[in-house]
Amino acid sequence: MSNIAAAIITIGDELLIGQTIDTNSAWIAQRLNAMGIDVLRRVAVGDDRSAIVNAIDHELADASLLIITGGLGPTSDDITKPLLNEYFGGKMVVDAQVLEHLKVLFSRRNRPFLERNMKQAEVPDCCKVLFNSMGTAPGMWFDKDDKVIISLPGVPFEMVSIMEKEALPRLQQRFISDALLHRTIITAGEGESFIAEKIADLEAALPAHIRLAYLPGAGMVKLRLTGRGPDTVSLTRELEAQQNKFAERLEKIVLALEDLTLEQILCRWFTENNQTLGLAESCTGGNIAHHITQVPGSSVYFKGSMVCYQNEIKETVLGVRRETLGEFGAISEQVATEMAEGALKTLASDFAFSVTGLLSPLDEATVPVGRVWMTVAGKGRLTTREFNFPYDRERNKDMATSMGMLMIWKFVHSLT
Amino acid sequence: MSNIAAAIITIGDELLIGQTIDTNSAWIAQRLNAMGIDVLRRVAVGDDRSAIVNAIDHELADASLLIITGGLGPTSDDITKPLLNEYFGGKMVVDAQVLEHLKVLFSRRNRPFLERNMKQAEVPDCCKVLFNSMGTAPGMWFDKDDKVIISLPGVPFEMVSIMEKEALPRLQQRFISDALLHRTIITAGEGESFIAEKIADLEAALPAHIRLAYLPGAGMVKLRLTGRGPDTVSLTRELEAQQNKFAERLEKIVLALEDLTLEQILCRWFTENNQTLGLAESCTGGNIAHHITQVPGSSVYFKGSMVCYQNEIKETVLGVRRETLGEFGAISEQVATEMAEGALKTLASDFAFSVTGLLSPLDEATVPVGRVWMTVAGKGRLTTREFNFPYDRERNKDMATSMGMLMIWKFVHSLT
Numbered sequence: 001m002s003n004i005a006a007a008i009i010t011i012g013d014e015l016l017i018g019q020t021i022d023t024n025s026a027w028i029a030q031r032l033n034a035m036g037i038d039v040l041r042r043v044a045v046g047d048d049r050s051a052i053v054n055a056i057d058h059e060l061a062d063a064s065l066l067i068i069t070g071g072l073g074p075t076s077d078d079i080t081k082p083l084l085n086e087y088f089g090g091k092m093v094v095d096a097q098v099l100e101h102l103k104v105l106f107s108r109r110n111r112p113f114l115e116r117n118m119k120q121a122e123v124p125d126c127c128k129v130l131f132n133s134m135g136t137a138p139g140m141w142f143d144k145d146d147k148v149i150i151s152l153p154g155v156p157f158e159m160v161s162i163m164e165k166e167a168l169p170r171l172q173q174r175f176i177s178d179a180l181l182h183r184t185i186i187t188a189g190e191g192e193s194f195i196a197e198k199i200a201d202l203e204a205a206l207p208a209h210i211r212l213a214y215l216p217g218a219g220m221v222k223l224r225l226t227g228r229g230p231d232t233v234s235l236t237r238e239l240e241a242q243q244n245k246f247a248e249r250l251e252k253i254v255l256a257l258e259d260l261t262l263e264q265i266l267c268r269w270f271t272e273n274n275q276t277l278g279l280a281e282s283c284t285g286g287n288i289a290h291h292i293t294q295v296p297g298s299s300v301y302f303k304g305s306m307v308c309y310q311n312e313i314k315e316t317v318l319g320v321r322r323e324t325l326g327e328f329g330a331i332s333e334q335v336a337t338e339m340a341e342g343a344l345k346t347l348a349s350d351f352a353f354s355v356t357g358l359l360s361p362l363d364e365a366t367v368p369v370g371r372v373w374m375t376v377a378g379k380g381r382l383t384t385r386e387f388n389f390p391y392d393r394e395r396n397k398d399m400a401t402s403m404g405m406l407m408i409w410k411f412v413h414s415l416t
Numbered sequence: 417m418s419n420i421a422a423a424i425i426t427i428g429d430e431l432l433i434g435q436t437i438d439t440n441s442a443w444i445a446q447r448l449n450a451m452g453i454d455v456l457r458r459v460a461v462g463d464d465r466s467a468i469v470n471a472i473d474h475e476l477a478d479a480s481l482l483i484i485t486g487g488l489g490p491t492s493d494d495i496t497k498p499l500l501n502e503y504f505g506g507k508m509v510v511d512a513q514v515l516e517h518l519k520v521l522f523s524r525r526n527r528p529f530l531e532r533n534m535k536q537a538e539v540p541d542c543c544k545v546l547f548n549s550m551g552t553a554p555g556m557w558f559d560k561d562d563k564v565i566i567s568l569p570g571v572p573f574e575m576v577s578i579m580e581k582e583a584l585p586r587l588q589q590r591f592i593s594d595a596l597l598h599r600t601i602i603t604a605g606e607g608e609s610f611i612a613e614k615i616a617d618l619e620a621a622l623p624a625h626i627r628l629a630y631l632p633g634a635g636m637v638k639l640r641l642t643g644r645g646p647d648t649v650s651l652t653r654e655l656e657a658q659q660n661k662f663a664e665r666l667e668k669i670v671l672a673l674e675d676l677t678l679e680q681i682l683c684r685w686f687t688e689n690n691q692t693l694g695l696a697e698s699c700t701g702g703n704i705a706h707h708i709t710q711v712p713g714s715s716v717y718f719k720g721s722m723v724c725y726q727n728e729i730k731e732t733v734l735g736v737r738r739e740t741l742g743e744f745g746a747i748s749e750q751v752a753t754e755m756a757e758g759a760l761k762t763l764a765s766d767f768a769f770s771v772t773g774l775l776s777p778l779d780e781a782t783v784p785v786g787r788v789w790m791t792v793a794g795k796g797r798l799t800t801r802e803f804n805f806p807y808d809r810e811r812n813k814d815m816a817t818s819m820g821m822l823m824i825w826k827f828v829h830s831l832t
Binding site for chain 2: 055303
């Protein structure tokens with residue numbers, strides 16, 4: 001599987017003063033990697049003309065594909081567009097489609113289209129415009145000798161949208177002749193090294209054109225098999241045979257054989273089984289409900305979440321008893337249990353999940369930071385579990401969110 | 417604004433396949449920047465000998481300070497230490513302090529200290545050891561001509577610990593430079609180009625040692641003034657005078673003169689004014705509560721959120737009347753109003769905010785996708801507003817979340 005070599009340049013002073021954490025490069029690297037394009041280097045430079053030109057020169061010496069993000073907004077610190085125009089010896093021209101799109105955007109936002117906004121519709125005549133349906137700055141595709149240079153806005157959702165709709169399909173056509181297929185196995189409950197040990201022989205026996213990647217997340221490890229070959233039909237058959245082998249070996253910890261998120265897996269199970277879910281969240285502050293409602297169609301099964309951040313609300317909304325709070329404290333097995341039972345009643349759902357915990361230090365706290373209790377209840381059954389997360393506030397909240405959804409899935413899954 | 421120039425190299429294959437988001441560089445950049453050291457470039461390369469050597473050569477051509485993280489662990493893919501030893505022409509020697517520390521660590525973890533672990537105590541004899549109290553791999557400081565090269569482990573808390581205890585104090589001594597200060601103006605309600613137009617003359621009149629950056633977010637634009645000079649006192653005065661000029665010009669849209677998030681601004685206002693807040697969320701699915709509870713201390717003012725994803729729950733939990741839902745539909749001014757009034761009662765809070773909307777297509781929908789109604793209520797007053805967001809589900813949810821928090825702020829702020 002020898003590969004096309006790519007480099008990624010991200011532009012912006014905010015990256016060099018550490019104000020912004022660069023998530024764009026990781027996303028781009030993942031997507032290129034999934035297509036079979038290797039990333040050699042990722043470079044971040046400031047909004048500085050010569051730094052950008054040097055970086056382009058340097059990266060083009062080694063890479064056949066260069067992806068540049070950032071530096072394309074309408075203000076004066078955005079210098080990439082004229083710079084690329086000059087670099088590739090073009091002339092700035094107004095693009096009719098971009099201009100039309102800008103005028104529509106401005107009028108929809110009730111803003112006047114000013115003279116200085118005209119510049120936003122200009123592109124170098126030597127590039128192919130990659131249309132940006134989500135924002136104002138168009139992407140640009142330049143061909144230079146046998147290399148490709150793509151420039152994209154730095155706003156993450158605009159970058160993602162242009163990559164998915166415009167750039168990736170063209171890159172597929174341009175660089176990839178063989179079919180490239182993926183199959184996924186999602187596991188939960190064991191770590192990367194446990195899994196690696198367990199499947200070492202299967203991994204070693206993979207043919208050269210199929211490779212395995214481990215993609216660990218909170219409480220879950222995703223295994224991705226990537227195969228490349230001239231014939232889609234036989235490659236599909238081969239990949240699925242491998243997928244089955246790995247899935248059989250890991251049987252007990254397999255969650256899904258598709259590339260789904262935990263919230264998608266929940267949405268599918270609840271809608272297929274015609275069941276409903278309600279939540280009572282304390283320390284996760286609505287984050288589990290937020291994740292669950294990211295999936296279109298979740299309103300069919302998800303009744304809602306009672307985010308009860310103060311004890312008083314746990315009493316009035318969920319009916320947690322004052323004595324229970326007094327005797328055991330808000331972060332306890334007993335309160336988690338009463339919260340879940342309260343949610344079952346208040347939300348009249350088939351299943352209910354509750355979570356209560358301490359995520360950052362508090363003067364009057366009687367439990368250690370990171371202690372979290374969760375309960376799942378429904379169909380006359382109930383499970384409660386204690387967790388102790390070792391990270392900072394944000395990461396502990398994320399962990400509690402993932403582990404909570406996983407706990408719901410294990411509970412309902414064990415019933416079917 | 418001439419300054420010491422630094423570069424950061426992060427090493428690890430996981431960075432190039434997008435498996436890990438690089439947070440180390442942002443942290444390092446922030447700390448260097450605060451000291452007045454400019455970061456010219458950040459580069460990520462894989463665990464590959466020649467890629468690392470090339471990156472070092474290339475960065476040392478421009479930078480006086482090079483900070484390298486990663487590639488120092490005990491496994492076979494960690495190649496940085498022998499490579500740096502060779503690069504700087506040293507010889508590997510056992511460091512007595514590191515060896516002692518390793519033996520203590522191993523015995524504390526109940527693991528035998530094996531012969532192969534001796535290698536972990538070896539360092540190039542041409543470096544100054546930067547002691548790692550949090551882990552096994554020591555940091556290394558190399559002097560080459562008038563340049564400094566620092567190598568640190570990639571584990572974030574080990575890197576942070578060595579930087580703070582060992583590297584930063586030495587860097588402060590070694591590279592004395594000007595003070596570097598920032599001032600922020602947070603605005604809401606107008607776009608980047610509107611603001612740029614409005615302050616064009618002020619921006620053009622900035623002295624050479626003060627520069628302005630635009631940092632746009634959902635519904636908000638942050639303006640950052642960065643100044644550099646030998647005297648902290650006069651620079652502070654000058655920066656604050658500039659900050660006031662810009663703030664006066666943009667008066668109507670200024671939210672804060674500090675670098676705060678919207679949720680931090682809310683937390684401050686509510687705690688300072690000793691008021692409480694409750695939410696009733698439908699289409700944002702708990703995301704506003706999630707944002708609000710990201711701020712430590714939010715439990716003082718934030719009572720909770722009734723995430724009522726189904727109409728039935730809007731009735732039972734918030735007391736929205738069935739006739740209102742029937743006559744006007746769930747996404748209407750009337751339902752938003754009754755939701756907020758219900759939240760005021762259910763949560764017994766001083767202020768309540770409600771949001772109901774359609775974020776993605778639905779068969780029986782009677783309103784367009786992106787239509788959202790929001791209400792803020794409290795102190796006998798009530799405001800309701802309609803929004804029409806033009807993006808996809810996720811982005812519309814993010815926009816509704818930001819605009820909702822902004823609407824709360826404007827409402828409560830207008831009372832003081």
